[in-house]
Amino acid sequence: MEMMHKELLINIVIWTIGTIIILLIAIDPLDVLDITQKVITVIIITIVLLPLLLIRRKRLLKKMKKAT
Numbered sequence: 588m589e590m591m592h593k594e595l596l597i598n599i600v601i602w603t604i605g606t607i608i609i610l611l612i613a614i615d616p617l618d619v620l621d622i623t624q625k626v627i628t629v630i631i632i633t634i635v636l637l638p639l640l641l642i643r644r645k646r647l648l649k650k651m652k653k654a655t
Contacts, residue, residue: 591654594647598640605636 609629612620620628 591647591651594643594650598643598647601636601640601643605632608632 609632612625612628612632615625
C-alpha cells in the first residue's frame with residue numbers, strides 16, 4: 588500500500604511541476620517570449636508530460652489490481 592502512495596505522489600509531483608512551468612511561461616516575468624513561442628513551448632511540454640503521466644498511471648493501476 589505504501590508503494591501505491593509513493594507512485595501516486597510521484598504522479599502528483601510531475602503534474603504540479605508541469606503546471607508550474609506552464610504558468611511561468613504564461614506569466615513570463617522577463618517578457619522574453621512572444622505569444623507564438625509561448626504556445627509552442629506549452630504544447631511541447633504538454634506532449635512530453637502527458638504520455639509520461641499516462642504511462643505512470645497505467646503502471647499504478649496494474650499494481651493496484653495485483654494488490655487486490
